[in-house]
Amino acid sequence: MVKICCIGAGYVGGPTMAVIALKCPSIEVAVVDISVARIQAWNSSELPIYEPGLDEVVNQCRGKNLFFSTDVEKHVSEADIVFVSVNTPTKTRGLGAGKAADLTYWESAARMIADVSKSDKIVVEKSTVPVKTAEAIERILTHNSKGISYQILSNPEFLAEGTAMKDLFNPDRVLIGGRETAEGRKAVEALKSVYAQWVPQERILCTNLWSAELSKLAANAFLAQRISSVNAMSALCEATGADVSQVSHAVGTDSRIGSKFLNASVGFGGSCFQKDILNLVYICECNGLTEVGNYWKQVIKVNDYQKSRFVNRLVSSMFNTVSGKKIGILGFAFKKDTGDTRETPAIDVCKGLIGDKAHLSIYDPQVTEDQILRDLSMNKFDWDHPIHLQPPPSPASVKQLRVVWDAYEAAKEAHGLCVLTEWDEFKTLDYKRIFDSMHKPAFVFDGRNVVDAEKLREIGFIVYSIGKPLDPWLKDMPAVA
Ligand SMILES: NC(=O)c1ccc[n+]([C@@H]2O[C@H](COP(=O)([O-])OP(=O)(O)OC[C@H]3O[C@@H](n4cnc5c(N)ncnc54)[C@H](O)[C@@H]3O)[C@@H](O)[C@H]2O)c1
Numbered sequence: 001m002v003k004i005c006c007i008g009a010g011y012v013g014g015p016t017m018a019v020i021a022l023k024c025p026s027i028e029v030a031v032v033d034i035s036v037a038r039i040q041a042w043n044s045s046e047l048p049i050y051e052p053g054l055d056e057v058v059n060q061c062r063g064k065n066l067f068f069s070t071d072v073e074k075h076v077s078e079a080d081i082v083f084v085s086v087n088t089p090t091k092t093r094g095l096g097a098g099k100a101a102d103l104t105y106w107e108s109a110a111r112m113i114a115d116v117s118k119s120d121k122i123v124v125e126k127s128t129v130p131v132k133t134a135e136a137i138e139r140i141l142t143h144n145s146k147g148i149s150y151q152i153l154s155n156p157e158f159l160a161e162g163t164a165m166k167d168l169f170n171p172d173r174v175l176i177g178g179r180e181t182a183e184g185r186k187a188v189e190a191l192k193s194v195y196a197q198w199v200p201q202e203r204i205l206c207t208n209l210w211s212a213e214l215s216k217l218a219a220n221a222f223l224a225q226r227i228s229s230v231n232a233m234s235a236l237c238e239a240t241g242a243d244v245s246q247v248s249h250a251v252g253t254d255s256r257i258g259s260k261f262l263n264a265s266v267g268f269g270g271s272c273f274q275k276d277i278l279n280l281v282y283i284c285e286c287n288g289l290t291e292v293g294n295y296w297k298q299v300i301k302v303n304d305y306q307k308s309r310f311v312n313r314l315v316s317s318m319f320n321t322v323s324g325k326k327i328g329i330l331g332f333a334f335k336k337d338t339g340d341t342r343e344t345p346a347i348d349v350c351k352g353l354i355g356d357k358a359h360l361s362i363y364d365p366q367v368t369e370d371q372i373l374r375d376l377s378m379n380k381f382d383w384d385h386p387i388h389l390q391p392p393p394s395p396a397s398v399k400q401l402r403v404v405w406d407a408y409e410a411a412k413e414a415h416g417l418c419v420l421t422e423w424d425e426f427k428t429l430d431y432k433r434i435f436d437s438m439h440k441p442a443f444v445f446d447g448r449n450v451v452d453a454e455k456l457r458e459i460g461f462i463v464y465s466i467g468k469p470l471d472p473w474l475k476d477m478p479a480v481a
């Protein structure tokens with residue numbers, strides 16, 4: 001029986017391995033992690049991550065050919081194929097701080113593989129890594145090999161959170177990069193045969209190692225760039241009276257451009273886009289390609305601009321001060337259908353409002369109070385470390401904040417309401433009831449364009465929707481970003 005071990009039981013390792021276990025009953029899959037709490041959660045009825053459809057698959061396979069364990073060394077030593085899906089945070093200190101990927105966790109995983117292995121292994125990069133990481137890993141493994149042979153493959157993951165199971169069952173493509181040698185090709189074939197159990201052959205792309213590593217960073221850069229492009233247009237729409245949804249539709253119907261990923265928003269979030277682009281920028285700079293790096297850096301600058309533009313619009317609309325005013329926040333996750341808050345735009349918006357002395361009342365159907373307090377008290381990039389190694393949160397430093405378990409409670413006696421995640425339930429709230437419970441004038445700032453602005457205006461709200469023609473009220477109070 002082929003044995004697979006995945007180091008890292010996170011958002012990628014957990015769902016990916018669960019799907020491999022489901023689709024390949026003849027393979028034994030062990031997912032291992034240094035975080036005891038995470039492994040306990042994977043072995044319980046409350047999985048550590050919320051992902052639609054994940055519970056069913058885990059319940060079907062756990063204990064049969066899918067195991068979660070903290071016995072990292074045992075499972076690695078027994079495996080034929082070792083996936084590495086550990087954190088690759090942005091460095092916060094030293095060379096490349098603020099941009100380069102920190103490969104500490106990757107390197108320690110590689111050294112551990114070298115220490116405990118007693119048989120030949122295929123080591124698969126599942127984490128998103130800088131181009132040429134495979135070479136570094138190869139060196140660590142071969143210099144400590146004790147005669148064992150290793151083949152390194154790059155098999156970046158393209159799943160998006162909230163739709164991870166769908167993406168894994170039916171991927172646009174699976175990418176496998178390997179060495180162009182006989183042993184390299186054999187390793188690629190071995191991994192290909194795993195995915196071929198459910199992915200059509202033509203969707204399994206095989207490339208050299210560096211193309212696979214770079215394609216992951218490139219794909220995320222292209223996706224994020226589309227959002228920054230439409231968000232840049234949204235500012236221009238507000239200034240000119242154009243409607244960004246109409247512009248996106250008109251642009252996206254050009255088959256060369258395509259209609260997906262053109263929704264204007266308060267900004268993109270998530271654990272990957274910013275981190276991967278910073279990583280890309282650093283690689284460009286290291287290769288002397290300053291202009292190329294600057295081009296991609298602009299995608300992040302526009303994203304930061306979009307978040308601060310939203311806060312400025314809100315504050316300036318409310319008579320240039322939110323000091324002591326209650327603002328209801330609807331949604332904190334970085335997108336709907338996930339409880340993940342990593343790099344969510346809600347963090348920057350809430351910090352901006354707290355900085356202006358607003359009192360916040362936050363509601364999100366999937367995010368806990370503890371997580372929100374952690375996020376608002378954490379330093380930039382600290383989130384991307386195994387949880388037990390993160391600096392302890394200092395929630396006491398986050399004042400002026402309440403986390404509530406109901407949208408109506410968040411809105412009660414508020415002066416303004418912000419929609420920061422596009423949860424479906426925000427479309428169907430009783431906005432008349434909300435209006436009646438708020439101070440007047442009552443404002444709604446829709447950072448996701450989910451509310452029916454016209455209906456809300458009829459009720460009496462002053463509404464700001466990203467990239468839409470402005471209310472007369474807002475026109476008279478221009479936002480200075
Ligand atoms: N989240 C996504 O949607 C997504 C998608 C594609 C790629 N990626 C990439 O995949 C990688 C993992 O991302 P994630 O979101 O799953 O992160 P995560 O933080 O959810 O999971 C990483 C896990 O690795 C564990 N870990 C760290 N070092 C370890 C070690 N030495 N031994 C054992 N376990 C260790 C941590 O405890 C943690 O549970 C990152 O490189 C990320 O950029 C993420």
Ligand SMILES: O=c1ccn([C@@H]2O[C@H](COP(=O)(O)OP(=O)(O)O[C@H]3O[C@H](CO)[C@@H](O)[C@H](O)[C@H]3O)[C@@H](O)[C@H]2O)c(=O)[nH]1
Nearest residue numbers: 157158159160161227261262263265268269270272334335
């Ligand atoms: O038109 C859009 C589409 C998305 N977003 C925002 O962009 C962010 C990222 O969304 P999405 O890409 O759907 O989620 P992720 O889980 O971050 O997935 C991205 O990052 C993963 C990690 O690398 C990749 O594997 C995926 O392919 C890539 O889509 C979220 O804040 C969304 O709200 C918009 O603002 N407008």
